[in-house]
Amino acid sequence: MKYPLLFSPLVINGMMTKNRIVATPTGEHFEDKALGGAGIVIAGHAIVEPGRSSYASGDEPDAFAKYEVEETRRRILRVHQGGAKASIEIFHGGEHARVKDFARGPDAKVRADGVEVRAMTAADMDEVLAHYARTVRNARDVGFDMVFMHFGHGWLPAQFLSPRTNHRTDEHGGSLENRARFPLRILETVREAVGPDFPVDMRISAVEFMDGSIEFSDVLQFIRWAEQYLDAVQISAGVDIGIQGNVHMATTNFEPHHPNAAWAAQVREAVSIPVAVVGAVMNPDEAERLIADGAVDMVALGRPLIADPDWPRKAQEGRGGDITPCIRCLQCYHISTERRHVGCSVNPRFWNEEIVPRRLEPAVRPRRLVVVGGGPAGITGALTAARRGHEVILLERSDALGGQLRWIAQERYKEDIAAYLAYLERQVEASSIDVRLGVDATPDVIKELAPDALMIAVGASEVELPIPGVDGAHVLTGNEAVEREHELGDEVVILGAGQIGTEIGLELATFSDRHVTLVDPGDTYARRGNTLYREGLRQKLDAASTRMEFRWGTACQRIEADHVVVRDADGELSTIPADHVIVAVGMKPRKVEAQAFYGVVAETVTVGDCNAPRIIQDAVFEAHSYAMNL
Structure with a gap:
């Protein structure tokens, strides 16, 4: 193995397990x-206190209520199908909960949305502890194999632990011993409720990455205290x-892989x-190495199992190369996408389970499909059709597949x-696809x-700027700049602060001594990126x-041999x-080229960026x- x-x-x-x-x-x-082979599956969550602990709605029901409990039990059946152990997250949102009246927390305050947060009294704590006991006991009794206590990510237990959110002056505030008092009572209550022989797991944030947050040394001490209940x-x-x-x-693509492993090692x-x-933890090699070291x-996988739920099964069978890798775009995260356009860039089934089946059906009538273009859309379409038994011919005008991915990578x-x-x-190499490169x-x-x-x-193709001097030898497109980075001089001007221009500028400024100036008529960078991508980018830009340097509200008038002339607002x-100028003002769909093929074959469809430049997910x-469906 x-x-x-x-x-x-x-x-x-x-x-x-x-x-x-x-x-x-x-x-x-x-x-x-x-079904994909994970050993433990945390089958969603159960809120602790209906009406005051949901992060989604004040109307979210108790998972173990009379008209909910049977569906909750079916979560266990779904997990057990694959031989996994079924766990459930036990959750209380505290001061951030969606409520109808007031929220609970360590401190009294009024939230930005006008909701009152009431500082929990001793009686409140007893009431919440009773809710915790009831919830975990119900989870055990309905058949879950273990419970997963959410003590991280700034929710109620973490709100008491962190000095960022806990400013109390009583026995529940101030020192770590005081701040840990109520969270430890939660765990003690949970252990008493489920008994000594029922597995209790806990998640916690080693570092919160917010001003005034709890130090890792305190988190580590809390885990030591909590161990007796876990x-x-x-x-x-x-x-x-x-x-x-x-x-x-x-994390976004701007952070390294398994960034929390060093903290986990200290806990261990x-x-x-x-x-x-x-x-x-992106691939089986990394997972195995973390355990071996x-x-x-154990490794806990979130987005990698969204990208490919069969990640464990493929790894176990020695098919790690067949695992669809997560690209950390964060389109799967509703906060990042502001609950619009949620999905997975590399797994079209995620969020579309009702219309995209888990397994492809063989084609009833195999047909010959020609695919023109070998970018992510063309490759995906070709692979899916070939896997269903269609005869597929993939035509690509360049000498390699990948489209725009070739430069991004x-x-x-x-x-x-x-x-x-x-x-x-x-995947293409192992398929039956007839790939023909260099074909116009x-x-x-x-x-x-x-x-x-x-x-x-x-x-799509890179947009050209109709300005004097754009044809100069020192003027490059974004793709050319990626390939010829070693040629660039000390002073680089980038025209366009979209995702392409900003990321190229960031790389030049971060990994060399070059000075980069981005010129853009707008007022912000990477404006089409999702929320968390842009935040990850901002932290690196800072x-x-x-x-x-960003020159907002500014447009380039002409390009000279050693400088550019710009006009401000x-x-x-x-x-x-400017020793070199990079033009990165966006992409334009090859619509005319695509539409020229219509009328040749009755069954013709356009996919991907030739419809409109968008994201890999689309x-x-x-x-x-x-x-x-072909």
């Missing part, structure tokens, strides 16, 4: 994760409410219960995109191939601010030194869903 430690069993307070993989409660659709602990970071910390709870040295780490006993902060591109290349597809070429269906995925002209969904 390639990953012997990852797939070794583990006993947690008498409960045997078949491997060391925990599926976190990321998203409410957890059945795929169970059977396992999961180490996370960040907070859910507070974007600066949120982006460290669910300090306690005798199993320790898990959550956060950007003694950093952790070369950037230093894009190792996850590089992994995704390598995955796509492996035309309607006549398509006619000669005589397909039954035609998928056009010719993508760190590179001494070597980066007041109409004033000025010059900016391209992959369009191509997969069409080929799925």
Whole structure:
């Protein structure tokens, strides 16, 4: 077996789990994760106090109420289908809960949305403890194999622990011993409610990444105190409410892989219960290494199991190369997308479970499909069609597949995109697809191939600027700048502060001594990026601010040999030194090129950026869903 430690069993307070993989409660659709081979599946959450603990709605029902409990029990059945152990997150939102009247918390305050937060009295604490006892006892009695206490990410127990949110002056505030008093009572109450032989797990944030937050040394001490009530602990970071910390709870591509592992390793040295780490453990090699190095006993996977719920099964079978890698785009996270356009860039089934099946159906009538364009849309459509038994011919005008991914993957902060591109290349190599590179597809070429269906995925091209000097030898497109980074001089001007321009500028300023000036007629960078992507980007931009400058409300008038001339919002002209100029003002769809193919084949469809430049998620969904139904 390639990953012997990852797939070794583990006993947690008498409960045997078949491997060391925990599926976190990321998203409410957890059945795929169970069938995919995870050892423990946290099957969603149960709120502790109906009306005052939900992060979604004051109307969220008690999971164990009369008309809810049978559906809650079915969560267990779904998990047990795959031989996994079923856990459930026990949750109280505290001062951040969605409520109808008032919220509870360590401090009295009025939230930004006008909701009153009442400082919990001794009586309030007793009442909440009773809710905790009832909830975990119900979870045990209905058949869950264990419970998962959420003590991280800034929710109620963490609100008492952290000096950022706890400013009390009584016996529950001030020193760590005082701040830990109520959270420890919760765990003591839970243990008494479920008994000594029922597994209790806990998640906690090692660091909150917010001003005035709890120190890791205090978190570590709290875990030592809490160990007597626990059977396992999961180490996370960040907070859910507070974007600066949120982006460290669910990391972007700007952060390294498994960033919480060092903290988890320190916890493991300090306690005798199993320790898990959550956060950007991206592939089985990383997971196995963390266990082998003694950093952790288990790995908890969130987004990697959204990208590919079969991650465990494929790893166990030695097919790690077939795992669809998460690219950490954060489209799956409702906070990041502001509850619009939620989905997964690389797994079109996520959030679309009712229309995208878990397994593809063989084609009833195999057909010949020609795909024009080898970017993520074209590759996805070709792979899906080939897997269903269609004859697929993929035409790509360049000498390599990947489309725009080929340039993105070369950037230093894009190792996850590089992994995704390598995955796509492996899948194509192992498929029955007839790949023809260096082919300039035309309607006549398509006619000669005589397909039954035609998928056009010719993508988009970089927008050109009609300004004097743009054809100078020192003027590059964004893609050219990525390929020729070593040629760039000390002073670089980038025209355009969208995602492409800003990321190129960040890389130049971070990994070299170059000074970068970005010129843009707007007022913000990467304006089309989702919320948490932009926050992750901001934190990196702040760190590179001494070597980066933004000129907002400014447009380039002309490009000279050693400078550019710009006009600001007041109409004033000025010059900016420039050894090289990078034009990165956006992408335009190849609509005319795509539309020229219509009329050749009756069944013709366009997918991806040739419809409109968008994100990978759209391209992959369009191509997969069409080929799925061909």
